[in-house]
Amino acid sequence: MSLIAALDPPEGVDGVGWCVNLISSLGNVPKGFKVGLPLVVREGVRGLKDVVSVMSAELVxxxxxLADIGYxxxxxxxxxxxxGVNTVIAHAFVGTEGALSELSRTCSELGIKLVLVAFMSHPGAGRVMKKAxxxxLSIVKEVGAWGAVLPATMPEVVRAGREYLGSSVKIMAPGVGAQGAEPGDALCAGADYEIVGRLITRAEDPLKAAVEVVRKQGERVRECRGL
Amino acid sequence: MSLIAALDPPEGVDGVGWCVNLISSLGNVPKGFKVGLPLVVREGVRGLKDVVSVMSAELVxxxxxLADIGYxxxxxxxxxxxxGVNTVIAHAFVGTEGALSELSRTCSELGIKLVLVAFMSHPGAGRVMKKAxxxxLSIVKEVGAWGAVLPATMPEVVRAGREYLGSSVKIMAPGVGAQGAEPGDALCAGADYEIVGRLITRAEDPLKAAVEVVRKQGERVRECRGL
Incomplete structure (x- = not known):
């Protein structure tokens, strides 16, 4: 159970309807669902609520x-x-004082899991994030974040993150499928969850595609752990 | 005409109504209006449209x-x-390839001005952004952004930005008022616009407060330029 489905509706469709259909199709196969800014901007919190209301997964x-001041x-x-969201993703790079310390307090009060981006998967990400x-990673630790985002396309970055963060911080890895990583690659490098979008959501049969991802994850993990 | 009013509705109010009232009160005193993520998340694009429809300022x-992949x-x-928005703020730190290059093309196609955050004003911002x-700044230049955001609370950062970016890139400086900078400080350091929020929007008479900010800006700029 290491699959998170990323729901990013294509342009021009009814975003809420598209998400609700997919969530119903995928049932309990994903451990969580992730919605992004395009949906929230288009539909606002009311649309988001309609989407979340049909989810029964553990992680919403x-x-x-988020990359702003704490307030x-x-x-x-x-x-x-x-x-109804229970997990929020923000950027580690905004730092603690006046930013993530405050957000972390708000998350604790609300019972929300805070996950911080510590590296991204696109080619230009390295320019600033590599040096930083x-x-x-040390900001992720200091803030006491529940999890960190590290790219599945860079297993060595996931591995370094796991080593630094220890086993108590969850690692989520996007970039599986359309961006090039294979299911299971990031899990083998130490991630807890792989985030998969288009490979599932644009498939003719999304449920079948999701089940196939989970099967491949299991196969790959058994392989890399020598089981 | 160097004032941008930041419209951040307090919690629990009707965000659209609150913004519309303020925009009407402030008339043509601000050169632009800035709305943030809290309003857009609460009200979605439909609420944003209602707010924007009553603005007659040059910059919306x-x-x-934004701090994500280009797509x-x-x-x-x-x-x-x-x-109806004509200017969008994103983070320089996500880099060009796969991120800001693509956003920049989208902005050109849509006739949208792209403004990139190159430093932030909260205490924790220095941790990563100082080294980066x-x-x-070089990402701002490479992307050909219309403008950059630099904190009014750090005139030396605004000055360094102006020196590096030359005169063709507009500089917007938040942090005037509640965060501690005085009206005109950032203009004297080389900014084109100062972004002012609570000092105006929480005033008993917002129009009077805005006019007073503009008066102080003029006074301070005449002073620092020795006029």
Missing amino acids: IADLK VMSLVTKAVASA FSDL | IADLK VMSLVTKAVASA FSDL
């Missing part, structure tokens, strides 16, 4: 990649929490 | 501090552009 994640990130977190990587 | 800014930032930008500052 708002991936807004603003807290306001947004309160808004998405009111829609050790600072970003 | 969505300050979502996601572009989707969000298209959504807010459809509501020269990279962040």
Whole structure:
């Protein structure tokens, strides 16, 4: 149970309807669902609530990649929490004082899991984040975040993250499928969850695609652990 | 005409109504209005459209501090552009390839001004952004951004930014008022616009407060330029 389905509706469709259909199709196969800023901006908190109301997965994640002062990130977190979200993603790079310390307090008060981006998967991410990587990881630790986001496309980064963060911080890895990583690659490198979007959501049969991802994850993990 | 009013509705109020009232009160005193993620998340693109429809200012800014891959930032930008926004704020630190290069193309196609955050004003911002500052400024240049965000609370950072970026890139400086900078401080350091929120929006008479900010800006600029 290491699959998180990323629900990013294509342009021009009814975002809420598209998400609700997918969530119903996928049932209990994903451990969690992740919605992003495009959906939230298009539909607002009311639309988000309609989407979240049909989810029964353990993790209900708002991936807004918050990167503002603490006051603003807290306001947004309160808004998405009111829609039933239980996990929020923010950027480690904004630092603690006046930013993530405050957000972390808000999350604790609301019972929200805080997950911090410590590296990204696109080619340009390295430019600034590579030099900052050790600072970003130490911010994740200092803030006491529940989890960190590290790219499945860079298993060596996931491995370094796991080593630094220890076993108590969850690692979520996006980049499986469309961006090139294979199911299970990041799990073998130490991630707890792999985030999969288009490979599942754009498949003709999303449930079948999701089951196939989970099967491949299991196969790959048994292989890399020599079982 | 260097004032941008930041419209951040307090919790628990009708966000659209609160913004519309303020915009009407302030008339043509601000050169632009800036709305943030809390409003957009609460009200969605439909609420944003209602707010934007009553603005007659030159700059209509969505300050979502975008910090994602290019595809996601572009989707969000298209959504807010459809509501009438003409300026979008994103983070320089996500880098160019796969991120800001793509967003920049989307902005050009839509006739949207792209403004990149190159430093922030809260105490924890220094941790990562200080070391990354020269990279962040060079990303602003490479992307050909219309403007950059630099904190009014750190005039030396504004000055360094102006020196590096030259005169063709606009500089917007938040942090005036509640965060401690005085009106005109950032203008004297080389900024084109000062972003003012609570000092105006929480005043008993917002128009009077805005006029007073503009008066102080003029006074301070005449002083620092020795006029």
